[in-house]
Amino acid sequence: MGGNPKVANNKPEDQKLARGNLALKNSMDARTPVRVIFGRQTLKASNTSGESSKYIYDGLYTVSNYWQERGPYGKIVYMFRLNRIPGQPKLTRKIESKVKKPKACFERCVLDDVSQGKEKMPMRAMNAVDNAKPPPFTYITSMIYTECYDPSMLSGCNCIDECSDSKKCSCAVKNGDEIPFNNSGAIIKSNPIVYECGPSCKCPPSCRNRSSQRGVRYQLEVFKTESTGWGVRSRNFISSGSFVCEYVGELIREKEAKERTGRDEYLYDVGNGCDDTEDSFTIDAAQYGNVGRFINHSCSPNLYAQNVLYDHDEKRMPHIMLFAAKNIPPLRELTCDYNMNHVCNVSDGIKMQNCCSGSPGCTGRML
Template sequence: MAAPDHPRRRRQQTDMVLENSKTSGMKVKKEVRIQKRKYISTESSLMSRKKAKKQVRVSKEKCSSLGALLHKPQNKSAEEDVENSLVQGEEGEKALTICRGTQDFSISLPPFGQSNSNLDVSCNEEMLIRTRVRKALRLFQVLCRKLLQSEESTSKNRGQRIRIDLTAAKILKAENEFVNTGGPIIGSVPGVEVGDEFHYRAELSVVGLHRSYQGGIDYTRINNSLLAISVVAFVGHADEMDSSNFLIYSGSGGRPSEGNKPPEDQKLERGNLGLKNCIESETPVRVIRGFEEFGQDGKPRPLSTFTYDGLYLVEGYWKEKGPQGFDMFKFKLRRIPGQPEISLIEVMNSKRTAVRGLCIADISGGLEKIPISVVNTVDDERPMPFKYIRKMIYPSWYEPTMPKGCACTQRCTDSGSCSCAVRNGGEIPFNFNGAIVQAKPLVYECGPSCKCSPYCHNRVSQHGIKFRLEIFKTQSMGWGVRTLTSIPSGSFICEYIGELIQDMEAEQRNNDEYLFDIGHNYDDHDIWDGSPTPIPVSQAISLSNVVDYGGFTIDAAHYGNVGRFINHSCSPNLYAQNVLYDHDDKRMPHIVFFAAENIPPLHELTYHYNYTIGQVRDSDGNAKTKACHCGSHECTGRLY
């Protein structure tokens, strides 16, 4: 968590919001419209040709030291390969019909950070393009989950399911939501960082990292010479990742995908020729590591992990016999020094030194199914003592009102027969894999009064933590929480648990560090409402219309769980979701954290504390200031 002098997070902001809503509602709405127009104007300016050309020049200058050149493609066959990889024909038309022809098919994005509402053209370009990349990926991920939800709710024609990843990319491309589309980029891609993680090949194309959905080598023609610009290198499993700075890459071709045609010798053409030409020109090649996950049947799962590993130089190539007797090319690539190490390598290295900096083996004391360790490699400090709990502590006077519950005997459905689905607007808010489909003001899970199975996919947060988390000492923000495994977008992380108390008691406790006021989670749907999206974005719904403000606060100072250690960020990767399941009191929903994007291993988990400048004041009414050290691209420099 943040430093010891961290003031209360929510309460003062709650009072301000409540007062403003009573006295100046029209003014607040006007300001929302102003900020919305300002953001849309910024997005439009970023997409303008002038901006795009400037970004191309910036990228070219970054790559010039490596001997890279930036040109538009002249090789028609390469362009055709890229275009042919898009969803075509009936499948593409079906996707557009689903998304444009269904009125209730809408999406809402989780918040990025409050600083986004103040973006203008003068902002740092690197921050802007990074924000556009993250937005495009979040749109893609929400679309995939929404499409999957639609497929799961359809009981007929299960053997004719569409490819949700290609369909989502088709929609985004049609709506000009792809990023870095000015032409093939040699070298670093603006807005994409080493270690960024993707769970579909199509995501690589959305952000301009690797344009081909099928081919392992992306290449272009420069001055009548083919040059490779990126490769996707698959290894069998993440544990097989080689920690050296060299990569032996197998060439493309020779593996027919149609009929029973036998394999044939690979040819030194197209992508293979592009890699060979990179040797003499010293052109850097982007490497994306792909890791296939295997199910119990031994077959690769549709969703794999792709991690951007940085820039490599091709040092040599040779020909050798493949396992089936045909000739294949091998290329030796060396990683350019000075780049960040990808987190998978760091995780494997940490396994070899697992006891380094270990303070506590399991801070939950066995209460969580997965142990939560505490490590400190900064100093000798240990976390302040507290009682770890897994369920909220309610006041002794409180008697919860149990919801009626659904009468489903098997799997809950999206039809009107499931009362829980009806309360959620006619659909179950989670996919079958437990991922939340999209952010909502309030989510109803099945609870103890429901007759459905305990393993119903509408019971997510109540089953506890599913990912390996670690509490660690940060350099500048006290204790924090990071993940030791990859976390897909939409995944449940943990609940913010503690003592539920009234605001009056919170004032008397005089302990502001671990307070979370209920009813005013950070929400910025107004920023996205009206922005260009592939399908109609649902209208922003005020939390006050769904969650009743009752003056309650969660105090995790003496009783709490891992959620109490999660830090603030101006560019968070989690968001807080209101959830009800074991009672029906909208004044005190459970505060549950979900992943707003794909989170690689060893990345810190953060959410937005929702401060505003001038919000926090001392006893004399003077505004206090506190520096923000989150270090994100969008950091405002001040927490309040």
């Protein structure tokens, strides 16, 4: 508008034959009709604090002429004469209104530290849905083994450096003569089982083959979701392959897990499925657990579970370590495919578990 000082404190100046003015001039030269939207207004809606944008579509017009004249601030402005093309349906000029409501976000901290001071950094619980706090539980940082736990200690390596020679490190030999982590501690590729250096090894704690034993290193927080209860996100960027957390709880036999009804969402099966043998095990994080118990299932996850052994050699009860499957931007919910082929109890046998992730390719079942 020739530098209207009422708009963003612009200094008045002469208009140029450019942008919208040039487009109208070109339409006149090419005899191309233009669509006219008449009377745009921005008003306060009567029952909301948002803004209401109102428009009137007035049909097709031709541009027949243009000229210059002095505007109200003494500067040159371009004027155009538009003629409505005859034969168009008569318009009622009814105003179409579209109300844009500002997205309210009143997220607040409902718990200062979910970890109860047991992690290196406090983990807040945030809620923008209601005033609820996460359900009470006992926070632990390592597995609780019940009487079913009786594995033999895993033999360690004799490396006095940081296991720099993977062909001489006995732990690396179990991984196919290679350390499965890069120098930044990110896992290079998934394996059925990863053998890390552990308490029986002579290498120092800084050895890169101890990547998942250093605890949570990202600023994680628990938050209330709209449809899947509590979830977990990171306030930091997480690069692909990075260790996020371990899924810990009580390690129990599969048979006992079937009897613990009402805890399906906290059971992580690390055994061979639902059968009558006592060879399968389950992690129950309902009463004892860490931040991993809040990580939701998704059919399109950004984390994956890696079986890791470092303090024993019992393959039936590996540590469940969660690693980033891709680069994860800050505040993106962390999810994992729990691959629940079945959930069992004594009376019903196999029963289905619904999936509410809503992710692309979601089947609606944790199958």
